[in-house]
Amino acid sequence: MFSNYFSPVSQDVLDFKETLNQNQVGFNINCYSGAEFPDINNIDIALIVVPENRGSVNHSESSAYSAFRKSFYNLFEGNWKLRISDFGNLKAGDNLKDTYFALNDIISHLLSQSVFPLVLGGSQDLVYPIYQAYESFTKGVNLLCVDSRFDLIDLDGLNINSRNFIGYIIKQEANHLTNFINLGFQSYLCQNDESHLLEKMLFESCRLGDLRENIKESEPYLRSADIVSFDLSAIKQADAPGTSFPSPNGLEAHHACVISRYAGMSDRVSSFGLFEFASLKDVTNQTANLISQIIWYFFEGFSLRINDYPSSKTIDVNYQKYLIPVKNSNLQFVFYKSKNTGRWWVSSCMEFDKETNYKETVIPCSYEDYLNTISGDIPKRIYKILKTT
Template structure:
């Protein structure tokens, strides 16, 4: 597949002749005159300047916001180890918004087949629908995580813009290949209660911005089970990232956001990552661009710290069996010997052959030790059917 047909090359201002050797600029292969070898890369940066799904329309800025984020990102110091990162340039939007979704589907699908992780930056948050569509060809149920100030669950055929309905559109997509969803950082004063009730009835997990700020570690298992993750800049408070509208003084801090990105990068299962919603015309000092660049840096650094998390029941893990008085009569937990990570084995009560080992917390283990079934076990039991 010739991906170069879908992209515009980057301007010369983003390609310094002699970059500082210790910065990422010296290690990124960029699309200028020659399209980079994306098949041999670990990560591929894709800029998006598609805003037809947004009620506010395109930002009133001369340069795409993605280029401003790149400029900040390239100036950051390279982390540990080898970096194999390519920048494919900015995606050419399709004739319609639906065409753009399909382009993303094809491009991301090709990258997934090659084992290259797409890093998507810019455009309205509904573009993660194209990110989602790329996973249909995997022929298996997937899980994903969304970080946003509120779940975008408007009716897809209503007058609401696409950025307000993309999550519901994923849920009603046919064929249905969604196994679980984790929605992170919603703000309850922006979220209709019936939306949270609907997500709970579907046995999907949610975590409010207050819960994340109280203990970010509790978000890690939700991200660890995701195949892909999308982040709306509007989930971050305006003071830390003034690059979206309407402004919101509440939300995640930039430290919270970078920690979530580290978790995502460190997740060996996660195979694509999107940062959406950045409007350069609302960011005169480049503070939001710097925040996004740093979030991207933490994802890349987390990616290069990935370790295999397989072989449950082997010497790599400590095994804890908790005896319970009812049905089930026991729960099995695994803890990594190398890191403070826990997993729980969930076996379907209706089919003993149908079981999964899922990420969990130490608190889940403590609840089980006290004779209580963890809520995470109950939700998954319902999904396993």
């Protein structure tokens, strides 16, 4: 049913695939070659390339993806048994809204069939139709963007683009956005109005310096996300020159891979996207190679999922409970530690009914958050619970 939406994987990539051995990633990927389209009933993860850049503020040309595919296919498989299909390249619509419609339709159908969509683009405004695809499935969506900017306000843009798409999501009348999280922002690239709006709406952010000091800080945020969008421009130019907005400062390549692995491990993340690839700037294929490795680490994380999120059936059985009273208050924090993985969650509630949405009531945290709360230095994201209680 999707074949009309896609152009098949190029012949040179298909020929390259034929040279691979059974231990390499590409050997085991089911590609759309122009003949029969992959059967989504036999797929765990769908790779969707979207060469759409009309929503970019710098009006960049569409990128080529053959170098990426060859690099990715050439990697050796990890210790996983994942059924992966490469759908090819999404055809550009007559206008940007047509592409949005097609991507929305595809993501909606994949989610309804429990197939994980992994999107490679293209400008980051493509997150907008991905987010819209969730509206018919859930009442609340947590969106996490790894990005050097907040993408809330573009003073020069009248229409939706890669610099203001988050603002468009927030302004929707039937808004299903429960939380927005930014990882890796750089203050000199963000407007004060954007920072104030994030704080006013109780959204979360973690600056680049904090991530570089301790990349493990990203894990609880990723554990709470439904959609993860990674702007490749958040990686420093020396490591990823082929991006739409290269910058001398940013995440390092290995940090990008760590974040991707955490996203893959998260039981809650149900779609993952990498955006702002600019192949014309990637003259040595360094960025294409890095994208391949980022996706490889995502697959490794995905293969390690063990459904560790608290639920009504497991919260009293599989978790150790720690009560921390809040000074000068009748309230208390309840920390939960998984007996299976050692991962931590926190809530301000002790009693839950059967209708409780645990994903919004019990939020992921770290062991360091627990220690800081004991000492009275309540982390900002945990203090947020008191504001919403």
